[in-house]
Amino acid sequence: MRTFDYTSPRTVDEAVRLLADHPGADVIAGGTDLVTLLRDGIRTPTHLVDVNGLGLDEVSWQPGGAVRIGALCRNAIDDPALGRAYPVLVKALRAGASPQIRNRATFGGNLLQSVRCPYFRLPEFACNRRTPGAGCAALHGDSRHHAIFGTSENCIAVHPSDCAVALLALDAHVLVQSTRGTRRIPVAELHRLPGRTPHEEHALRRDELITAVELPAGPFGAHSTYVKARDRASFAFALASAAAVVAVRGGVVRRSRICLGGVAPKPWRSTAAEEALRGRPLDDAVIEAAADAATRDAQTRPDNAYKVDLVHGVVRQALTELREQS
């Protein structure tokens, strides 16, 4: 591990000033991803800015019903009101990692975690995401865990977060701050597709700090769930997952969000599946049609073609659960 200068600011202003002053700085919060990246030489910051002293760990309900979750809230968050208003979020969090990791991992860090592609994580392999222009060892390697949507000839890695898929389905925003002020970024625009620049992983500028995640007011979100398929029953990243939110009125689906995890370089919204639900009753045939639509335009490789069936299965299971709850 290369050495770095360690700082633990006490205010957000101080933290963003440090980020502005030190172009080689990285932010550390829970550290559950970054510590391994430092140890393996994937990230080599000159400065480490420890944000754990900043507070930012409150869940605050806003007038009008929106809720703001501080960026340093841990993924083990246990808030019954959140569970009632946004079941998909709490289910996604509990499906992620292990209890020890959830006790440390934060909302902000979860959104900004790096891909789990083994070729990214091992410096001896070529990776365009790590080193622009180096090539992509995954293209000719084992692609069993890789993406079937949103890939490019430069990168086929998947985004590993469960939480981010739920936040996308809830139309959440992230609040960010820098020395220039604050701004809001929709979760839908936070992560970038690789295209020709896979090293540009997200829309955050390098001196910006996530301070909170904001979820819009209900009731949309209350009828929602998260289904995750993985290699073992627990403590594994998604091979495919589905976050589903539906609003049923008068016996038909008025509005929905179907978002997929484990299959694309960013949390992946399936507007085709949402279209298949719109204006229709949530019955077997419609659920099947939505699950089919969610797999449309998948671009598979020999090792990951099985993910098409998994996507179909997790979407069908999520919608079936929601129908049974109606």
Added chain:
Amino acid sequence: MSEGTNRRTVLAGGLTVGAGLAVGSTLARTATAGTTPAPNTRRSVSLVVNGTRRRLEVDPRTSLLDALRDQVGLTGAKKGCDQGACGACTVLLNGRRVLSCLTLAVMHDGDEVTTVEGLASGDRRHPMQQAFMDLDGFQCGFCTSGQIVSAVGLLAEKPDLRRAEIPELMSGNLCRCAAYCNIRDAIATAAGLGEDG
């Protein structure tokens, strides 16, 4: 630090254009930043370990696990994978179970850490330790201290724990001997749960 040269650094140093480019771009960035820190600058950290205040001088790169094992001299927390996958390094940090390999000692000034060595009261074993012994909750024993600390953390998190929830809520602790059934039974017993609890 107990890291030194490992397999990965040997490979990265000897192979691939990619690794060479990575080093080049990092050096360039460091040079323009103009604030290269002095290597191995030690930091003073005060930890309360098993109830005793310890002042340590740590390299900022030192994991909490390495600080506990190499500087405090407590080897109960094990280095299994050193990447957050196995749970053998589990300790309680301010009462919550965490992986000590995935956090840096320098980040914990003023924090309270409990390792497996801090569970017993004098010569009297913690009820969780006793239950693991009574129910044979281990085979080789390497994962056991992490399992026991994790189980103590679990009961603190969830006083209303049910037996059926134990496997999921202990999923962060792997046992290569697969003593899982007895581990579950030991935790259920320590929690006062019956067969159908």
